[in-house]
Amino acid sequence: MxxxxxxxxxxxxxxxxxxxxxxxxxxxxxxxxxxxxxxxxxxxxxxxxxxxxxxxxxxxxRPDLKRGNFTEEEDELIIKLHSLLGNKWSLIAGRLPGRTDNEIKNYWNTHIKRKLVSRGIDPQTHRPLNSAVPGVPPAATSPPSLPVTEISLISSSLDRRPHGNGYYGREKLEPKAEPLREDNHCTTSSGTTTDEELKAPRNRQQAQGGSELNLELSIGLAPSCRELNRNASSVTANTAESKLQEVPYPLLTVPTPAAAAAAAAAAAVCLCCQLGSRSGGMCGNCQSNGGSFGYYAQLGS
DNA sequence: AACCTTCTCAACCGCTACCCG
DNA sequence: ACGGGTAGCGGTTGAGAAGGT
Known part of the structure; x- marks a missing residue:
């Protein structure tokens, strides 16, 4: 047509x-x-x-844009989010107030990729560049994308949190800043959200559906792993939170060949630990995974 | 100073998801 | 249920800046 x-x-x-x-x-x-x-x-x-x-x-x-260089914290957050979400720049931008998807994408391509390569990490897979671990496919073969269902779970959870730049992608559910205009018959990116909340039960169901989950717990100022585990244990086994707990991210936890093998075998690593909330050491999940620390913990500080 | 190469990032393009009649 | 219209996303491009020779 x-x-x-x-x-x-x-x-x-x-x-x-x-x-x-x-x-x-x-x-x-x-x-x-x-x-x-x-x-x-x-x-x-x-x-x-x-x-x-x-x-x-x-x-x-946009007036709320944060211009200027990325901080080290932002760098690390981008890396972590990219390892989790892949090239979902808008979702990543949603976690970085004042930064746009385009900006992050450019920054990734020009700076972070190089940074990771210099660390010996494949920027696409987040695996060590020369990992030749039995059972672990070569770095270039598999992007770090999650199964679709998991991505959507994560997207929904991310979208449920307001973030500073007021920029919400199509899938984002949180209300935006109140539009300045009084009326607009068009579908608007800024004004729909309230309407959206009314009109888009489908999305809401996806996010809620008896399985409220909050990735902020893991990405931002994360609570202790114990706390997260306690929360997870209080919900039924098939909730989104517990699903997230089960998401296999061997890509994130491959510091050494031995640990890679362990992680690949276990294929179940605590999300909070992958996202860098390990200031207090390994959580129970990671301990049960044979001590497969997320390598970011070692590299980031 | 002039030229060349590399880097950066704003802007564009094409596609997909979603909304609405 | 379907199809057209639109917003949003991710990949790519290219102009200008910066650095090197």
């Missing part, structure tokens, strides 16, 4: 944005809020396609 172009290419500017264009976009969004990107350029008097406006706003003009 063929897709209609997102904009009338003949009458749109391309390339770098001028200050005037930026100002027009900022002014317009200040007045009317985000949303209805398709019609925004016309309304704002911009000779740009809506997509371009959206990108410009999200990646550059």
């Amino acid at each position: 063929g897709r209609s172009p997102c904009c009338e290419k003949a009458h749109t500017n391309k390339g770098a944005w001028t200050k005037e264009e930026d100002q027009r976009l900022i002014d317009y969004i200040r007045l009317h809020g985000e949303g209805c990107w398709r019609s925004l350029p016309k309304s704002a008097g911009l000779l740009r396609c809506g997509k371009s406006c959206r990108l410009r706003w999200i990646n550059y003009l």
